[in-house]
Amino acid sequence: xxxxxxRNTRQKQAIRDAFxxxxxxxxxxxxxxxxxxxxxxxxxxxxxxxxxxxxxxxxLEPVSLPGQATRYEVAGKAHHHHFHCRKCGRMYELGDCxxxxxxxxxxxxxxxxxxxxxxxxxxxCLNMPASAKTRARIRR
Amino acid sequence: xxxxxxRNTRQKQAIRDAFxxxxxxxxxxxxxxxxxxxxxxxxxxxxxxxxxxxxxxxxLEPVSLPGQATRYEVAGKAHHHHFHCRKCGRMYELGDCxxxxxxxxxxxxxxxxxxxxxxxxxxxCLNMPASAKTRARIRR
DNA sequence: ATGGAACTGAAACCCCGTTATCATTAACTG
DNA sequence: CAGTTAATGATAACGGGGTTTCAGTTCCAT
Numbered sequence: 001x002x003x004x005x006x007r008n009t010r011q012k013q014a015i016r017d018a019f020x021x022x023x024x025x026x027x028x029x030x031x032x033x034x035x036x037x038x039x040x041x042x043x044x045x046x047x048x049x050x051x052x053x054x055x056x057x058x059x060l061e062p063v064s065l066p067g068q069a070t071r072y073e074v075a076g077k078a079h080h081h082h083f084h085c086r087k088c089g090r091m092y093e094l095g096d097c098x099x100x101x102x103x104x105x106x107x108x109x110x111x112x113x114x115x116x117x118x119x120x121x122x123x124x125c126l127n128m129p130a131s132a133k134t135r136a137r138i139r140r
Numbered sequence: 141x142x143x144x145x146x147r148n149t150r151q152k153q154a155i156r157d158a159f160x161x162x163x164x165x166x167x168x169x170x171x172x173x174x175x176x177x178x179x180x181x182x183x184x185x186x187x188x189x190x191x192x193x194x195x196x197x198x199x200l201e202p203v204s205l206p207g208q209a210t211r212y213e214v215a216g217k218a219h220h221h222h223f224h225c226r227k228c229g230r231m232y233e234l235g236d237c238x239x240x241x242x243x244x245x246x247x248x249x250x251x252x253x254x255x256x257x258x259x260x261x262x263x264x265c266l267n268m269p270a271s272a273k274t275r276a277r278i279r280r
Numbered sequence: 281a282t283g284g285a286a287c288t289g290a291a292a293c294c295c296c297g298t299t300a301t302c303a304t305t306a307a308c309t310g
Numbered sequence: 311c312a313g314t315t316a317a318t319g320a321t322a323a324c325g326g327g328g329t330t331t332c333a334g335t336t337c338c339a340t
Contacts, residue, residue, distance in 0.1 A: 123248030
C-alpha cells in the first residue's frame with residue numbers, strides 16, 4: 001500500500017535541466033531533444049513519465065495552445081502570456097501581464113481568468129528563414 | 141475533370157441553420173446536436189463534411205483556443221474574443237476587440253495576430269447550476 | 281558490495297477526433 | 311418522370327498524442 005519511494009535518476013535530472021535551460025514552454029518532443037543533450041539514450045516514454053510526475057510535484061505546469069501538443073514550463077512564475085512562432089513552432093514567454101486591458105464579459109458572467117496568445121514569427125526565424133528540414137534540425 | 145456540381149441538401153441547410161441560431165461557436169458535436177433538431181437522422185460524418193465545405197466557401201471560420209477542440213462560427217464578424225464557461229463548456233462571443241491592450245513582444249518579433257480567451261462561468265450556469273446529466277441534456 | 285524496489289527504453293497499445301469507404305438515397309437536368 | 315450523379319449515413323480506418331507493458335538496469339539503504 002505504501003507508495004514508491006522516489007529516486008533521483010540521471011534521466012529525470014536531465015529533463016529538469018532541459019526545462020530550466022530552455023526558459024520557455026517545451027513540448028514533450030522538444031523536451032526529449034533538449035534532454036538528450038544531457039543524457040543521450042533518453043526515451044520518449046521516460047519524458048512523458050517524468051513530465052507527469054513533475055506536474056504532480058508542482059514543479060512543472062501545462063501551457064496549452066490550439067491544435068498543438070501541450071507544452072510545459074517551470075512552475076511558479078508570475079502570471080504571463082505566450083508567443084507562438086508559426087514558422088518554427090517554438091513557444092516563448094512574454095513579460096508580465098500587468099497593463100493588459102481585457103474586454104468586458106456580458107452581464108451576469110463571472111470571469112475566473114484569462115489566457116492570451118500572440119502569434120507570428122520570432123526574431124530567430126525572421127533572421128534565418130528555415131526550410132522544413134532545417135526546422136527539424138534546430139529543434140535541439 | 142470537372143468538379144462536382146454542388147447540391148442544396150436538407151442536411152447542409154440544417155447545419156447552416158444550427159450555426160445561425162446558435163450565434164456562438166459550435167464544436168462539430170454541438171453542431172450535430174443542434175442540427176438534428178432540424179433534421180433528425182443527420183450523421184456526424186455529414187457534419188464534418190459540411191463544415192469542411194462551408195469553410196472552403198468562406199461561410200464558416202474556425203475558432204481555435206488553447207486547450208479546446210476547434211469550434212466554428214459564421215464568418216464575417218468583426219474581430220472579437222470569446223468566453224468559455226467551465227461548467228457547461230459553451231463558448232460565447234464577446235464584444236469587439238477595440239480597447240484591448242496587449243503586452244509587447246520581445247524585440248525583433250513580428251506579431252501577426254492574437255487570441256484572447258476569458259473563462260469562468262456563464263450567467264446561465266450561475267443561475268441554474270447543472271449536474272453532469274443535465275449539462276448533457278441542455279446541450280441542444 | 282548487494283539485494284530489492286524504482287526506473288528505464290522500446291514497442292505495443294489505447295483513445296478519440298477526424299477522414300475514407302461504400303452501398304444507398306435524393307437533388308437536379310432534360 | 312427518369313436518369314445521372316452528388317450527397318448521405320453507418321462504420322471502419324486513420325493518425326497523433328499519450329500510456330502501458332515488461333525485461334533489463336540502476337539507485338540506494340543497509
